Every structure is written in C-alpha cells, then in structure tokens.
Amino acid sequence: MPVITFANTKGGAGKTTAALILATELARSGARVTILDADPQHWISHWHDISGKVPNIEVISYVTMASIQTHINDNRATTDYFIIDLAGARNTLMATAIGLSDHVMIPIQGCAMDAKGGAQVLELLGHLEEKAGIRIDHSVVLTRVNSLVTTRALQVVKQLLSERAVRVLDTPIIERAAFRDVFDCGGTLQTMDPLRVSNLDKACQNARAFGDEVRQLVPLRLTRNMRRAA
Numbered sequence: 006m007p008v009i010t011f012a013n014t015k016g017g018a019g020k021t022t023a024a025l026i027l028a029t030e031l032a033r034s035g036a037r038v039t040i041l042d043a044d045p046q047h048w049i050s051h052w053h054d055i056s057g058k059v060p061n062i063e064v065i066s067y068v069t070m071a072s073i074q075t076h077i078n079d080n081r082a083t084t085d086y087f088i089i090d091l092a093g094a095r096n097t098l099m100a101t102a103i104g105l106s107d108h109v110m111i112p113i114q115g116c117a118m119d120a121k122g123g124a125q126v127l128e129l130l131g132h133l134e135e136k137a138g139i140r141i142d143h144s145v146v147l148t149r150v151n152s153l154v155t156t157r158a159l160q161v162v163k164q165l166l167s168e169r170a171v172r173v174l175d176t177p178i179i180e181r182a183a184f185r186d187v188f189d190c191g192g193t194l195q196t197m198d199p200l201r202v203s204n205l206d207k208a209c210q211n212a213r214a215f216g217d218e219v220r221q222l223v224p225l226r227l228t229r230n231m232r233r234a235a
C-alpha cells in the first residue's frame with residue numbers, strides 16, 4: 006500500500022484538488038483508495054459527505070500526530086493506495102506524514118510560478134535525506150495550468166526544476182471547471198453532467214493521464230517497507 010502525500014506549505018497551491026483527482030482516478034481504475042483528510046478546511050470530507058458512497062473510496066476525516074501511523078497501519082490490508090491531503094502549513098503533522106510516505110507530490114501552480122511553498126517541502130525532504138539518511142521519492146506536479154499556456158512556458162519551469170534535480174510530472178493539471186465543481190456536486194468526473202460542465206471530457210482525459218503517470222511512478226508493489234526490507 007503506497008502512501009502518497011500532497012504537500013506544499015502554501016494554501017491554494019492545488020493540493021486538495023490534485024489529491025481528489027488522483028484518488029477518484031485510481032478508484033475508477035479499480036484500486037481501493039483511502040484518503041486521509043488532514044486539511045483543516047476538510048474539503049475532501051465535505052465532498053465525501055455529499056457524494057454518498059463512492060466505489061473504492063474511504064475517507065478518514067480526523068487525524069492527529071498520534072493517530073496518523075495507526076491509520077496507515079490499520080488500512081494496509083484493505084487499501085491499495087493511501088493518499089494524504091495536508092494543510093497549507095509547515096507543521097509537525099506535515100513532517101510526520103512526509104516521513105511515512107512512499108512518494109510526496111508537491112503541487113505548484115504552473116501559472117503563478119510561486120514555488121516558495123514547494124521549495125519548503127523540498128528543503129524538508131533534503132534535510133531528511135542528509136541528516137537522517139531517509140530518501141523519500143517525490144515529484145512536483147504543476148497545477149491550475151491554463152489550457153492555453155504554451156508547452157514552451159511549461160518546459161521552462163521544468164527545466165528550472167530539473168536543474169535542481171527535481172522531477173516534474175509530464176502531466177500538468179489544467180485549470181478546469183470540472184475540477185472545481187466536483188467539490189460542489191459530489192461524486193466523480195464520471196458522474197458529472199457533460200451538458201452542464203464545460204470541457205468535462207478534457208478534464209477526464211487529464212485526470213486519466215495524471216493517474217497513469219502516478220501509477221507508473223508509484224506502482225502498487227513498491228512500498229517503502231518492502232524497499233527497506235529489500
């Protein structure tokens with residue numbers, strides 16, 4: 006059961022949105038997903054409350070420093086992917102969640118290019134590796150990218166990050182009404198009405214590409230405990 010944590014110390018970076026897109030996409034493809042909602046705004050818990058039963062998805066709404074490890078252990082046998090949505094803050098819960106993760110996703114807004122909150126997460130990951138010898142795989146995912154932005158502009162951001170040896174996912178998350186509206190409607194992209202949500206098909210394609218890329222990077226069999234044992 007890989008643990009994937011979405012972290013950026015800045016609010017509004019797109020963590021919660023990306024976490025829900027990934028969770029619903031993995032669930033759609035048949036994986037059993039548990040989302041740990043550690044965002045004090047509780048958007049995902051609210052989404053779950055209004056959605057009714059979503060196949061393959063469970064949401065845990067309350068977490069403390071003391072309970073996080075137990076939540077992970079309790080779900081190991083029954084969950085394929087465990088996804089953590091963190092607060093937009095630099096706190097001990099963030100450090101603990103990152104320390105327990107197989108992969109940290111760092112959403113950074115592609116348009117704003119304000120990468121400070123992402124840099125703080127990268128700094129923490131660097132400290133963990135240098136001081137404690139713990140290397141946690143991680144990737145930046147560009148979010149809220151304008152669909153009209155040229156790939157050239159994105160290439161520049163990717164180039165800058167790759168110069169610092171930071172992996173950037175090939176799939177950016179595009180700014181789409183569907184990714185916003187799903188929090189109001191509940192359900193999934195597949196249950197939304199294409200007549201009422203513009204470019205729903207493109208949002209579905211984007212979510213699928215994102216899910217495919219994450220599945221390749223973090224396959225089911227690759228969990229941290231197994232890597233340690235190897």
Ligand SMILES: Nc1ncnc2c1ncn2[C@@H]1O[C@H](COP(=O)(O)OP(=O)(O)O)[C@@H](O)[C@H]1O
Pocket residue numbers: 013015016017018019020021022023093148149150178179180181182184185
């Ligand atoms: N890809 C996207 N398309 C459209 N709106 C988005 C997208 N990503 C984020 N948003 C919107 O931006 C705001 C902040 O996103 P959110 O995921 O809550 O960020 P965070 O969890 O990092 O604070 C929300 O209003 C959300 O609906």
Ligand SMILES: [Mg+2]
Pocket residue numbers: 020021022044046090091092093
């Ligand atoms: Mg959030």
